[in-house]
Amino acid sequence: MKIHTSEFLKSAADLEGCPESELPEFAFIGRSNVGKSSLLNMLTRSKGLAKVSSTPGATQLINYFTINESWFMVDLPGYGYSKTPQKVRDGFQVMVSEYLANRHSLRCVFVLVDSRHTPQKIDLDFAEWLANAGVPFVLAFTKIDKSKAGKVKSNVAAFLKSLSDRVDGEPRTFLTSAEKGTGRGEVLDFIDQALKS
């Protein structure tokens, strides 16, 4: 898929605030600092579309971007930032889980996982929650330029192994680097196929 236009549409504080338009949407989520904003900017080839945050965990809104006037790229707040106050974290969980479980036009969630780390409980818990809620998701491992290929491979394999103990089936997996542009074609092709199906 070629990206011709990408525009910020709106920020929503909760499910009710999401656009009424029923364009299909693809949401992106992961731990704070996983590289989500960088990935969204890499996919759309725009520098400042999604804000690369200097304060992890600062964004608590659902941000909508209209792509090619035909689908929404949805930037969900990052989870798991330890300095976020518990009250804010609870609010985040309600807001995000309501959105994920009830947003009818949501086609697929990209769960971003930092490829530098061995499997983290918070990511596995989140993926398991999606599976149990019946929300379609795929995995996008980020920052693969930061580690040796062998390490990325073993971290990905370990993550999939841990996940297979919890959920049926293996999710589609993408290896990405916002720095190098790796995985851009694969992710956009996947979205293209999903839009056609």
Ligand code: GDP
């Ligand atoms: P977010 O909090 O998930 O939106 O993460 P950001 O996109 O703000 O990225 C967090 C930090 O990781 C920033 O310093 C980015 O420059 C860096 N980063 C993000 N993606 C990559 C990547 O693919 N490669 C490298 N080397 N650094 C990255």
